[in-house]
Each structure stands twice: as structure tokens, then as C-alpha cells.
Amino acid sequence: MEKVATALTIAGTDPSGGAGIQADLKTFQEVQSYGMSVITSVVAQNTTGVQAIHHVPLEMIEQQLDAVISDIPILAFKTGMIANIDMMKVIAEKIPQIRAPYVMDPVMVATSGDALIEAKARDFLRERLLPFTSLVTPNIPEAEFLTGEKIDSTDDMKRATVVLVERFGAGAALVKGGHMEGEATDFLYDGSSLHSFSSERIDTKNTHGTGCTYSAAITAYLSQGLNLYEAVKAGKHFVTAAIADSFTLGSGHGPTNHWAIRKEKVKQ
Numbered sequence: 001m002e003k004v005a006t007a008l009t010i011a012g013t014d015p016s017g018g019a020g021i022q023a024d025l026k027t028f029q030e031v032q033s034y035g036m037s038v039i040t041s042v043v044a045q046n047t048t049g050v051q052a053i054h055h056v057p058l059e060m061i062e063q064q065l066d067a068v069i070s071d072i073p074i075l076a077f078k079t080g081m082i083a084n085i086d087m088m089k090v091i092a093e094k095i096p097q098i099r100a101p102y103v104m105d106p107v108m109v110a111t112s113g114d115a116l117i118e119a120k121a122r123d124f125l126r127e128r129l130l131p132f133t134s135l136v137t138p139n140i141p142e143a144e145f146l147t148g149e150k151i152d153s154t155d156d157m158k159r160a161t162v163v164l165v166e167r168f169g170a171g172a173a174l175v176k177g178g179h180m181e182g183e184a185t186d187f188l189y190d191g192s193s194l195h196s197f198s199s200e201r202i203d204t205k206n207t208h209g210t211g212c213t214y215s216a217a218i219t220a221y222l223s224q225g226l227n228l229y230e231a232v233k234a235g236k237h238f239v240t241a242a243i244a245d246s247f248t249l250g251s252g253h254g255p256t257n258h259w260a261i262r263k264e265k266v267k268q
């Protein structure tokens, strides 16, 4: 019988389809990993911003986790928006039961500037969840918060990757350069080596959900048995194609195209 790669996302929703659970599941599907999801918060949002947030009750988050963990093997998983400490505690309790690579997208603020996590929960995320990770994928503001250090240069980005691993116990750290100028360069430190992944900066405002899509692609590639370096390389390719072929939908930051790599394969 063919072995199926399976990937789980634990995150909030985006009814406009560009970020959150919706972006994760679309990405898992494109990479051909069987996608599963546990919803932490239902978010009314679109390309212009966040209008409302409704948190799923803690018992229901726990029951969703139990439903998946007790029934289907999970070969890799990611977390995205986890809004408060109580939710983090529930998830931290369950993580040891999932014996698979864990990718944390430490979601804090949406592109629109709306906060997606309570301020006091940020420390808890770093102290209690980060040590479980195989990889954490902060953008620049998230890396600044997690390390407590300002990031103004690529040297600062490299240093942040090392601090996240050596001081705070992440398995590996990928600091993303979407918020810098010039080439879109991300740095990965895996505990022994530092790698960089670069692409040309694409001139677009359609970047809603790029972080979710990138971390979901990495998770899916890990679920298929790629090593960390290969999974990040493939994930970077996936997100770059998705941004290059993004959709001008909505009146704010449009979504990326999650099926862009499919078009590439057809062209080859």
C-alpha cells in the first residue's frame, strides 16, 4: 500500500482564503501531503485587515487535537495563530504525543497591522512552545520580539537565527527577509550550519498569507521525508512562485497563488 504523507496545521482561519488554515490546507494539497487542521480562532478578515476574532473554546481545541492524534499518523505539523496563553497550554500538553517535525510560524501581527496574539502570550510562546520546535519561521518583527534584539541588517538576521536556537532552544530558525529591502533573503541556522535562501524581490502588494504559505510548504515537504535544508529550499521555491503569480483580489494586500508551482510543472 502506498504510504501517504500527512500534515497537520493548528491555526486560525481566513475566510478570504489567503492566510491561516485556508492557506495551509491549499498548500498541503499542492505539495501532495494529506492536510488536516485544528482551528484555534475563527477570524473575520480579508485583504484589508481583521474585522473580528472569535476564539474556539479550549475544550473544543483539545477535542479537535485528540480526534486527529488518536486516529491518523501525523508526519509533520505546524502552528500558526495561537491567540492566548490558555490555548498555548492546551497545545503544549498535546505536542509530546505527536512524534513528528514541528514547524512554528510565530504569528503575531497580520500584514494589515492587526494583532493576532495577546501581548502577554508572546513570552509564553517563546518559553513554553519554542523548545518543542524543529523549526521556527519568524519574520523580522517577530524575530525582534522573540530575541529582544533590533534587526537592521542581514548580519542582525543571521545573529537572530543563532540566538533563537542557542539561547531559546528552537530546533532550527529561519528568519525571513520579506520586511527588508532588496533581495528577499531568508537565513536558516540548524544548530551547526548557516544557510541562506534568496529570490529577487517581486514588485507586488499581494503578500497576504506569505508567511503561512511558506511555513505550510516547509511542513508538507518535511512530512514527505525531505531533510530540513531541502524542505526550506523547496518551500522557498513554492512561496516565491506563489508571490510571483499572486492575485490582485480585494482592495488591500491580495493573496498569493497556491497553485503557481503546478503551472510551472506544466510548462516544463
Ligand SMILES: Nc1ncnc2c1ncn2[C@@H]1O[C@H](COP(=O)(O)OP(=O)(O)O)[C@@H](O)[C@H]1O
Residues within 6 Å of the ligand: 138, 139, 140, 176, 177, 178, 179, 184, 185, 186, 199, 200, 201, 202, 203, 204, 207, 209, 210, 211, 212, 214, 236, 239, 240, 243
Ligand atoms: N515582495 C517579495 N518578493 C519576493 N519574496 C518575498 C516578497 N515578500 C516576501 N517574500 C518572501 O516571502 C516569504 C515570507 O516572508 P515575510 O514576508 O518576511 O513573512 P510574513 O508573511 O510572515 O511577514 C519569505 O521567503 C520572504 O523572503
Ligand SMILES: Cc1ncc(COP(=O)(O)OP(=O)(O)O)c(N)n1
Residues within 6 Å of the ligand: 011, 012, 013, 014, 019, 020, 021, 043, 045, 080, 081, 107, 109, 110, 111, 112, 116, 207, 208, 209, 210, 211, 212, 213, 253
Ligand atoms: C488566521 C491568520 N493566521 C496568520 C495570519 C498572518 O499570516 P501571514 O502569512 O503572516 O500573512 P499576513 O498576515 O502577513 O498577510 C493571518 N493573517 N491570519
